[in-house]
Structures are given as C-alpha cells and as structure tokens.
Amino acid sequence: MPPGVLPKLNRNGVQSISKALLFQRLPFHRSQHTIRTMDHNRPTVGGVTAEVLKTVVSQALLGKFTAVFPKLFKCQWKTYEGQKKFFANFSTDCTDSDSNSNNMSRKFCVGGNWKMNGDQKSIAEIAKTLSSAALDPNTEVVIGCPAIYLMYARNLLPCELGLAGQNAYKVAKGAFTGEISPAMLKDIGADWVILGHSERRAVFGESDALIAEKAEHALAEGLKVIACIGETLEEREAGKTNEVVARQMCAYAQKIKDWKNVVVAYEPVWAIGTGKTATPDQAQEVHAFLRQWLSDNISKEVSASLRIQYGGSVTAANAKELAKKPDIDGFLVGGASLKPEFVDIINARQ
Numbered sequence: 001m002p003p004g005v006l007p008k009l010n011r012n013g014v015q016s017i018s019k020a021l022l023f024q025r026l027p028f029h030r031s032q033h034t035i036r037t038m039d040h041n042r043p044t045v046g047g048v049t050a051e052v053l054k055t056v057v058s059q060a061l062l063g064k065f066t067a068v069f070p071k072l073f074k075c076q077w078k079t080y081e082g083q084k085k086f087f088a089n090f091s092t093d094c095t096d097s098d099s100n101s102n103n104m105s106r107k108f109c110v111g112g113n114w115k116m117n118g119d120q121k122s123i124a125e126i127a128k129t130l131s132s133a134a135l136d137p138n139t140e141v142v143i144g145c146p147a148i149y150l151m152y153a154r155n156l157l158p159c160e161l162g163l164a165g166q167n168a169y170k171v172a173k174g175a176f177t178g179e180i181s182p183a184m185l186k187d188i189g190a191d192w193v194i195l196g197h198s199e200r201r202a203v204f205g206e207s208d209a210l211i212a213e214k215a216e217h218a219l220a221e222g223l224k225v226i227a228c229i230g231e232t233l234e235e236r237e238a239g240k241t242n243e244v245v246a247r248q249m250c251a252y253a254q255k256i257k258d259w260k261n262v263v264v265a266y267e268p269v270w271a272i273g274t275g276k277t278a279t280p281d282q283a284q285e286v287h288a289f290l291r292q293w294l295s296d297n298i299s300k301e302v303s304a305s306l307r308i309q310y311g312g313s314v315t316a317a318n319a320k321e322l323a324k325k326p327d328i329d330g331f332l333v334g335g336a337s338l339k340p341e342f343v344d345i346i347n348a349r350q
C-alpha cells in the first residue's frame with residue numbers, strides 16, 4: 001500500500017483498529033511511534049496489521065477520520081452543535097462494505113407519492129395496472145394517495161399494497177379545520193403516512209419540530225411513517241447537505257423512540273420533479289452518512305435495520321442502478337408512480 005493512501009475498511013476493520021489502539025492504551029499522538037516499532041507483518045488485535053494502523057493513524061492525525069472514531073475523539077454526538085463540528089471530516093470509505101453485508105436483510109420498500117394528482121378514473125387505471133402486474137414479492141409497496149381518494153383507492157388496490165396518507169396532524173381530533181388525524185387514516189384503512197415532505201416544509205411552512213411531533217403522534221396511533229428529509233440546491237452548493245439532513249434527523253430523534261415502524265426517505269429537493277436525479281454515488285454518499293449518523297446517535301441496531309429510501313426523479317430508467325447501492329433500500333416516487341413504469345421501479349431489484 002503506498003504511504004498515505006487510506007485503505008478501504010469495513011466497520012469491523014475500523015472497530016479492530018479502535019480496539020488495537022485502546023488495548024495498547026495509546027493516545028493517538030503516541031501511536032505513530034509505537035507502530036514504527038511493531039513487526040509490520042504480524043497482525044495486532046483483530047488481525048489489523050501495523051501497516052494499516054500506520055496509515056489510519058496518520059489520516060486520523062490529519063483530522064480526516066474523526067467521524068469513525070467518535071469515542072476516541074470524545075465527540076458530543078448527542079447534540080446538533082456537537083455533530084456539526086465533525087461533518088466536514090466525514091468519510092464514507094469505511095461504510096460501504098459494512099452496509100453491503102446488511103442491506104439484504106432490509107426489505108426493499110417503494111412508495112408511490114401521487115401528491116395532489118389523480119381522479120377516480122385515473123386511480124382505477126393505476127389500480128388495474130398494479131393488480132395485473134407481477135410485482136416483486138420481496139418489495140414492500142406503499143401508495144400515498146390524496147386523502148379524499150384513500151378509501152376509494154383502498155377498495156381498488158391489491159390488498160398486499162400499503163396505503164399512506166400524505167399528511168396527518170399531531171393530535172387525534174379537535175378544532176383543526178382542514179386537517180386529518182392518524183386515527184382517521186387508520187379508520188379508513190390506511191396504514192402509513194408520509195410526513196415531512198419538502199413540499200409540506202416549503203409550501204406549507206412546516207418546521208422540523210412540528211413534523212417530528214406529527215411523526216410521534218402517528219406512530220403512537222399505530223401508523224407506519226415515511227419520514228422525509230433532504231437539502232435544497234442552495235444548501236447542497238454551500239456544502240451543507242450532511243448538516244441539513246442531520247438537523248432534520250435530530251428533530252425526528254427528539255420524538256421517535258421506537259424506529260421499527262419508520263422508513264426514512266432522503267429526497268434532495270433539487271431532484272424532486274426536476275428530472276435531475278442524484279447520481280447513484282451522490283445518493284449513496286448521503287445514505288451512508290445517514291447510516292453512520294444512526295449508528296452514532298441512535299443505535300447500531302437501528303442503523304442496520306432502518307430502511308432509507310431515495311426520492312427525486314426516480315424513473316424506470318434510473319431505478320436499477322440506484323437500487324444496486326448498498327444503503328438505498330427503496331424509493332419514494334412522485335411523477336413516475338402515476339405511470340405504468342412504476343411497476344418496473346417496484347421490480348428494480350429483480
């Protein structure tokens with residue numbers, strides 16, 4: 001390995017290095033000296049060789065590896081301010097292969113978000129297409145339907161498909177003109193709700209805190225939640241993508257204690273309805289960041305099991321390549337979910 005080149009490590013490798021350093025009770029600034037005196041061909045604790053340790057420690061000393069060693073660096077990951085300090089140094093090099101080993105245990109999940117589109121005629125056509133198609137049984141499908149057509153759609157769609165409201169308020173009932181509650185969604189046969197969509201945030205001014213309260217209440221009422229997050233073009237161009245999605249995740253985490261009925265949908269706002277899809281690598285980079293964030297802030301179990309969908313101009317043409325990425329566990333599809341090509345998106349993993 002050429003000097004200074006960071007090896008591709010999976011999480012086991014990183015943990016082994018951490019253990020090796022801790023086992024020897026070495027602070028990082030003393031590690032380099034000790035590594036020089038080690039036998040380079042003899043693995044240390046966890047099978048990590050001195051050669052690998054040397055490279056990683058030198059990178060860490062340059063401040064490039066802090067995110068994977070939060071404990072060694074005593075990061076305060078619990079707070080948003082604490083996290084912010086470390087985002088710039090995040091590297092995904094260590095997460096790819098680790099995620100790869102887990103992603104097959106997360107059932108692929110594709111949501112169709114019809115937004116404010118459709119009428120009885122077109123919904124009947126979509127239902128007919130979905131009923132007659134061979135849908136991958138290994139993919140969970142959820143249809144986000146306008147509230148007024150939910151019951152109509154429920155009666156026409158195949159029963160194995162989930163049905164989602166596109167919004168729900170944070171309390172069960174009361175004087176909230178124009179709102180619907182999770183209890184009402186459940187009552188008419190919906191089992192999911194989409195919350196925090198960027199259109200709710202931008203057009204209707206919903207805050208991180210309100211969205212998190214809605215998620216908390218929906219989960220308490222027994223609905224499953226597609227929790228949306230994503231940065232604007234301006235935020236991406238300012239290099240703030242990780243900071244923004246972490247802030248949005250922090251808000252959810254303040255209110256969500258049990259993540260088993262949650263799917264996160266990462267939807268870069270600049271890719272929604274624009275035909276400008278994130279490349280598979282761009283999407284994977286943020287998904288890997290989110291996986292690491294979950295591991296550091298919630299738990300390793302949640303990080304390994306929580307499904308993260310990608311949304312933003314997903315079509316039959318780009319779905320297969322996106323679906324190959326280890327941390328992409330499905331899609332939230334807008335425009336293409338109204339068309340027959342939605343079937344190919346559902347079957348993207350086949």
Ligand SMILES: O=C[C@H](O)COP(=O)(O)O
Binds near residue numbers: 113274334
């Ligand atoms: O919820 C879905 C997203 O907003 C993506 O919409 P889109 O597929 O039309 O870009």
